[in-house]
Amino acid sequence: DAKTTQPPSMDCAEGRAANLPCNHSTISGNEYVYWYRQIHSQGPQYIIHGLKNNETNEMASLIITEDRKSSTLILPHATLRDTAVYYCIVRVAHTGNQFYFGTGTSLTVIP
Amino acid sequence: GAGVSQSPSNKVTEKGKDVELRCDPISGHTALYWYRQSLGQGLEFLIYFQGNSAPDKSGLPSDRFSAERTGGSVSTLTIQRTQQEDSAVYLCASSLGAGGLAFFGQGTRLTVV
Numbered sequence: 334d335a336k337t338t339q340p341p342s343m344d345c346a347e348g349r350a351a352n353l354p355c356n357h358s359t360i361s362g363n364e365y366v367y368w369y370r371q372i373h374s375q376g377p378q379y380i381i382h383g384l385k386n387n388e389t390n391e392m393a394s395l396i397i398t399e400d401r402k403s404s405t406l407i408l409p410h411a412t413l414r415d416t417a418v419y420y421c422i423v424r425v426a427h428t429g430n431q432f433y434f435g436t437g438t439s440l441t442v443i444p
Numbered sequence: 445g446a447g448v449s450q451s452p453s454n455k456v457t458e459k460g461k462d463v464e465l466r467c468d469p470i471s472g473h474t475a476l477y478w479y480r481q482s483l484g485q486g487l488e489f490l491i492y493f494q495g496n497s498a499p500d501k502s503g504l505p506s507d508r509f510s511a512e513r514t515g516g517s518v519s520t521l522t523i524q525r526t527q528q529e530d531s532a533v534y535l536c537a538s539s540l541g542a543g544g545l546a547f548f549g550q551g552t553r554l555t556v557v
Contacts (some may be wrong), residue, residue: 354533367545376448376535376548377487402555420486425543431477431500432537 336360337421340417343437345415350409353438355421362423366397367432368406370417377420377434380406411442446470448549450536456555457526463523465552469538476519477537477546478511487535493519494542526556 338356345351359365367382381388381395383404388395394407408415420437449468458464469476478490489503493513504510508526513519525529533553537546 376537376550377546379545379547382545431489431492431503433489434479436486 336423336433337435339419339421339435339438342403342441344441344443345408345411347373347442347444348410351415351440351442352413353406353408353419353421353440354403355406356403357421357423360401360423361425364423365425366401366404367394367421367422367424368393369420369432369434370415371419371420371437372414380419409444411440413442413444416440416442448536448538448547450534450549450552452552453550454553454555456557458526459556460525462522462524463526463554465523465534465536465554466540467519467521467536467549469519469536470547471494471539472543473538473547474516474541475539475546476513477539478519478521479535479537480532481535481551482532490521490534523554526554527544528556530554531556 335347336359365382365384368380369377371377381390381393383395383397418439419435420434422432451466474495476493479487481487491511492500508524511521533551535548535551537548539546
């Protein structure tokens with residue numbers, strides 16, 4: 334079962350930062366936080382992942398709280414193409430098997 | 445190929461027929477996953493293959509569902525005696541190894557009429 338809790342939907346104005354929260358209060362010490370997104374009618378796309386330090390790549394930033402019980406995915410300048418369902422997943426890296434996808438957050442970027 | 449390839453992209457079948465869905469993972473990826481996604485729903489795990497280990501079949505919903513992975517590469521998901529509730533998008537993903545990042549294909553949309 335999914336070990337994360339996300340709001341079902343969010344809106345964001347185009348050009349503004351989109352901040353997507355995720356609660357994972359039961360996360361274990363060896364579990365990473367992964368973010369994927371699914372644009373309508375496409376397969377899920379990897380965005381970013383991290384263990385405890387904040388991470389940044391060309392797509393997004395991931396902020397993980399010090400106690401690791403929650404995290405926030407930040408899309409710094411949202412575009413209409415960022416409209417998608419965003420999934421937060423916790424999983425053991427290197428030895429883990431399946432990814433548990435919850436219901437995710439449906440982000441709508443508004444012009 | 446550069447990514448995970450699934451075929452066919454769309455399949456319409458009559459209730460009671462058997463179907464086979466194919467997945468070509470990224471070359472060199474030892475782990476392969478099958479998921480399905482019903483309309484408006486999240487992803488439901490079906491089965492996981494990793495190298496020569498016994499597959500994790502814990503997500504298969506019934507004995508009508510089976511999957512094989514031959515030669516550690518191509519995988520086939522078979523659904524026997526299809527039912528209308530089997531209608532969904534079936535997604536395949538692969539990763540470099542156990543616990544690696546999963547890369548998804550575009551899915552096969554199965555419609556049972």
